[in-house]
Amino acid sequence: MVVDQGGSGVGFGNFGEIGPLDVNLKPRNSTWLxxxxxxxxxxxVGTGFSYVEDDKLFVKTDEESARDLTTLLKAIYKENATLEKSPLYIFAESYGGKFAVTLGLSVLQAIQQGQLQLQLGGTYYFHSL
Incomplete structure (x- = not known):
């Protein structure tokens, strides 16, 4: 999982850095994929390409944002049990470097409470050039 807190992880992280296609939608020679x-x-929610239809759903704290992403992970892992075999690594950049730890703690709590069946591999910060 790559989280770009406040920016577009889809735009920057995927197309600008490590995804399978570059900004011109050309295949990369090397990709984390x-x-x-x-x-x-x-x-x-509300940054990058994400949105809500009800303004009450905007989060006000990192903890609320981490709970949102933990809820997303619960849904994804429930539908894709094969993912449980691979450890989850959370990579982040910019402010996401601070947020990755908050998300990691939220995920760890969900694991300990039996709400998520996965192995948390770690959280990492990287700086894009």
């Missing part, structure tokens, strides 16, 4: 499943998330 060759070694792992990738999921790019624009977070918090």
């Amino acid at each position: 060759q070694k792992a499943d990738l999921m790019f998330v624009d977070s918090p």
Whole structure:
């Protein structure tokens, strides 16, 4: 999972950095997708390409945003049990470097409470050039 807190992880992380296609939609010679499943998330809701239809759903804290993404992970892992075999690594950039830890704690709590069946591999921050 790549989280770009406040920006578009889909736009920057995927097309600008590590996804299978570059900004011109041309295949990359090298992509993280060759070694792992990738999921790019624009977070918090309302940034990048994410949106809500009810303004009351905008989050006000990192903890609320982490709960939103943990809920997303619960739904994804429920529908894709094969993902449970691979550890989840949370990569983030920019402010997401701080947020990745908050999300990691939320995911760990869900694992400990039996709400998520996965292995948390770790959280990482990277700086794009």
